[in-house]
Amino acid sequence: MEVNDEGEKLKMGSLLSPGWADLTRECLIDIFSRLSVDQRWIGPMLVCKTWMNICHDPLFNTIFDLETRFQSFPESINWWNPEFEDKVDSFLRSVVDRSEGGLTEIRVRHCTDRSLSYAAERCPKLEVLWIKSCPNVTDASMTKIASNCPNLKELDMSYSYGISHESLVMLGRNCNNLKILKRNLYPRLDPNMPTIIAPLDYLATYPKHANVEAEVIGRHMPQLKQLEFRYTTLTAKGLALVGEGCSDLEEINKPNFMFPMAILRMSRPDHPRYG
Numbered sequence: 001m002e003v004n005d006e007g008e009k010l011k012m013g014s015l016l017s018p019g020w021a022d023l024t025r026e027c028l029i030d031i032f033s034r035l036s037v038d039q040r041w042i043g044p045m046l047v048c049k050t051w052m053n054i055c056h057d058p059l060f061n062t063i064f065d066l067e068t069r070f071q072s073f074p075e076s077i078n079w080w081n082p083e084f085e086d087k088v089d090s091f092l093r094s095v096v097d098r099s100e101g102g103l104t105e106i107r108v109r110h111c112t113d114r115s116l117s118y119a120a121e122r123c124p125k126l127e128v129l130w131i132k133s134c135p136n137v138t139d140a141s142m143t144k145i146a147s148n149c150p151n152l153k154e155l156d157m158s159y160s161y162g163i164s165h166e167s168l169v170m171l172g173r174n175c176n177n178l179k180i181l182k183r184n185l186y187p188r189l190d191p192n193m194p195t196i197i198a199p200l201d202y203l204a205t206y207p208k209h210a211n212v213e214a215e216v217i218g219r220h221m222p223q224l225k226q227l228e229f230r231y232t233t234l235t236a237k238g239l240a241l242v243g244e245g246c247s248d249l250e251e252i253n254k255p256n257f258m259f260p261m262a263i264l265r266m267s268r269p270d271h272p273r274y275g
Contacts, residue, residue: 028054037061037095038069061099064092067107067130075197079110085136089115096122104128112136120144127177130156135202138162146170153177158184158228159198161205165213172220179223183213184230207232214238218245228253 023031032044032055040060044051054060066088078084088108092115096103103123107130116137119126126149131137137160145152146167152175157163171178186196186203196203207213210232217224218241225248229239243249 025054029057029059032060036068037064038066056098058098058100058102061095062102063105064095064099064103065105065107066091066109067132070109077197077199079133079197080135080199080202085110085112088112092116093118099123101125106130109133110135113138113141116141117144120148124148125151127151128154130154131160132156133159133198135160135162139164139167142167143170146174150174151177154180156180156182156228158182158230159186161185161202161207164207165209165216168213168216169220172216176223178221180226181217181221181224182228183232184228185232187231210234211238211241214242218242222246222248224249226251226253 028044028051032040032051035043040055045055046052088111092106092108092111096115096119101122102125103119104125105128106119106126107128109132111131111134113136116131116134117140120141121144126145129145129149129152134157137157139162142157142163143166147170152171155171155178185206186198188206210229211234213232214229214234215238217227222245224246227242227246227249230253239252242252
């Protein structure tokens, strides 16, 4: 996957029929709105100045979603190098600038504190944040997200091992609208598990304080409705703390952990669903 897509740039200008030139701005906005961010970057933005200006409209840059792009390529160890992170950071910063503070959703992998802090300082309307597999996202940028983005509703920080429970405390205190939290880890190295494409030294930093995080979640995030905690070191005690503190919780997704669900059901039999 190449974020800048140099090899995919389309020479569309020569292919335009006269009818395209007659389309109103409203029609073009409707058409371009059906394209993803990267599709606009390698297509309409390269055709002419008018089309480029339309694509720069803040209304087109309220959502930055690279997750579907990542999913369309086989995972690569090259995604874990600084050069690739720089490209993702540059892409994110560009969309932040074009949004003029209106960015509401970010779904990305392999960004760093640099671009995430940049977004946190300029996008107070942020509601959805996916930062999966971001080894260089740490508490430094997450505390800025917590302080500056109070409307956050959904956070997926799976496989990002630089984020600790300190960020969860700040998020719980400041983001009272947070309903969905995903804190999945890579499964431990096992011949029966799927192949993991990640540096071994990074996998060795596997977070081992899931019960501490569970206590923080139970204490500071009572409004949670959905929690994913796959392949963590969470024990029955930690899971019970979550169940006791999060009265609105509808679903806990932890498939590698069996019996604690029964404990939660026994302690809160009137609650809709745990499992």
